[in-house]
Amino acid sequence: MSSAPRVRDRYLVKSVVHSSQLLRAFSAAGEALPLREIAFRSGLSKTMAFRLLYTLETCGMVEKIGENLYQSCVRPFKQKLYRLGYAAQGTDYQFSKEVSASLEAAARAEGIELISLDNRYSAKIAQRNADLLVRERVDLVIEFQTDENIAPIVAAKYRQANIPLIAIEIPHPGATYYGANNYEAGLIGGRYLGRWAKQNWQSSIDEIVLLELPRAGSLPRMRLTGMLVGMKEAMPALENCRVTPLDGDGKFSDSFEAMRKHLRTAKSGNMLVGAINDASALGALRAFQEAGRTDCCAIMGHNASPEGRAELRQPGTRLIGSVAFFPEKYGDDLVHVALDILNRRPVPPAVFVKHQLITPETVNHVYPNDELMKVTSASARRL
Numbered sequence: 001m002s003s004a005p006r007v008r009d010r011y012l013v014k015s016v017v018h019s020s021q022l023l024r025a026f027s028a029a030g031e032a033l034p035l036r037e038i039a040f041r042s043g044l045s046k047t048m049a050f051r052l053l054y055t056l057e058t059c060g061m062v063e064k065i066g067e068n069l070y071q072s073c074v075r076p077f078k079q080k081l082y083r084l085g086y087a088a089q090g091t092d093y094q095f096s097k098e099v100s101a102s103l104e105a106a107a108r109a110e111g112i113e114l115i116s117l118d119n120r121y122s123a124k125i126a127q128r129n130a131d132l133l134v135r136e137r138v139d140l141v142i143e144f145q146t147d148e149n150i151a152p153i154v155a156a157k158y159r160q161a162n163i164p165l166i167a168i169e170i171p172h173p174g175a176t177y178y179g180a181n182n183y184e185a186g187l188i189g190g191r192y193l194g195r196w197a198k199q200n201w202q203s204s205i206d207e208i209v210l211l212e213l214p215r216a217g218s219l220p221r222m223r224l225t226g227m228l229v230g231m232k233e234a235m236p237a238l239e240n241c242r243v244t245p246l247d248g249d250g251k252f253s254d255s256f257e258a259m260r261k262h263l264r265t266a267k268s269g270n271m272l273v274g275a276i277n278d279a280s281a282l283g284a285l286r287a288f289q290e291a292g293r294t295d296c297c298a299i300m301g302h303n304a305s306p307e308g309r310a311e312l313r314q315p316g317t318r319l320i321g322s323v324a325f326f327p328e329k330y331g332d333d334l335v336h337v338a339l340d341i342l343n344r345r346p347v348p349p350a351v352f353v354k355h356q357l358i359t360p361e362t363v364n365h366v367y368p369n370d371e372l373m374k375v376t377s378a379s380a381r382r383l
Contacts (some may be wrong), residue, residue, distance in 0.1 A: 018044060022052050023061070024343070026072035032065050043345045082342055083113045085133035085141040089168075090121040093279060094305045095327050099144065099168065102331030110335055123150045130157040140338050143175070144168040146250070148217025164341050166334060171219055176341065178334060180325055181352040182219055183226040186274075188357050189300040189323045190230020193272055196298055196320050198235050205235075206268035208243045211258070211280040213250040220276060223302060227274040242268075248280040255283030263291045273299040278308030278322055285311070285319055294318055303327070304358040309370055312363045321359045324366065329353075
């Protein structure tokens with residue numbers, strides 16, 4: 001845990017504590033910061049930060065640069081080397097792998113020790129990993145597990161040990177949430193899906209299918225709620241269209257089987273399909289291909305995973321888009337949020353990632369290095 005002194009200590013000089021907080025806001029030699037940023041980083045009010053800066057400037061410990069910037073004349077404090085625990089979702093899907101790889105790289109860059117464990121998509125293993133990280137006495141835990149039902153159990157273990165928690169994608173009671181703004185992401189995909197159907201099928205839609213991940217709980221489900229609202233917003237005629245939910249469990253194989261079974265009895269013509277992630281979207285697409293009904297579907301995914309991006313590059317694909325979450329960038333943000341928490345800086349209860357629609361027309365623009373990475377991997381395998 002953070003080694004910040006206790007405010008109730010009767011020997012503590014609060015003004016020195018506050019001055020220390022302010023000087024710690026300068027993380028690199030020569031860094032010039034405005035008052036607002038100094039107040040934010042130090043967790044002090046702007047009024048208090050201004051008074052302290054004025055006093056420290058008088059003492060020669062801070063220098064004012066121009067009208068609005070301040071520079072520390074003191075060598076930046078060396079940050080404490082923290083030990084963070086990371087319970088990864090699993091290694092079966094590229095999204096999880098990219099989150100883990102980016103977090104490990106960010107931790108190395110900050111000189112942070114990262115104790116990584118694998119939840120393996122298992123509720124039982126996630127609880128066991130929580131016990132292990134508590135015994136390790138880590139300073140903070142970053143948790144990535146999918147089951148909403150055990151989130152309170154896992155969170156309680158860390159809360160009882162007084163260990164702060166950041167929860168990726170699935171909310172945990174008392175934890176700082178980091179991940180998708182699910183409803184907004186769904187709206188982005190749904191609006192595009194509705195516009196596509198209006199333009200290409202002249203609004204002739206027989207059924208909407210939503211591939212769900214029920215065990216993840218209500219927040220990820222908002223992704224599909226947003227998608228449905230977005231479709232109807234773009235095409236009001238869909239208000240009375242039949243909506244069929246299917247449990248694909250966020251997996252390719254389960255989504256393939258669920259859609260395959262549905263297609264055996266469904267007499268619908270044109271079908272719009274909204275999927276919780278790209279694995280589910282691709283599973284549904286393969287089911288339509290197997291049934292010889294590819295021309296009857298238009299599918300929207302989420303995550304813009306490498307597998308999804310590869311499909312978007314296929315000529316005539318009916319995966320018409322995927323909303324990107326950029327997991328390859330999670331690491332830097334997660335480490336910054338973790339350090340803010342540990343250094344007692346203000347942190348919002350939810351930190352949302354950037355979302356962007358990826359389509360066959362834009363995939364090479366947003367991800368221009370995919371083909372280069374494929375060539376590099378092929379060359380490495382030949383060596």
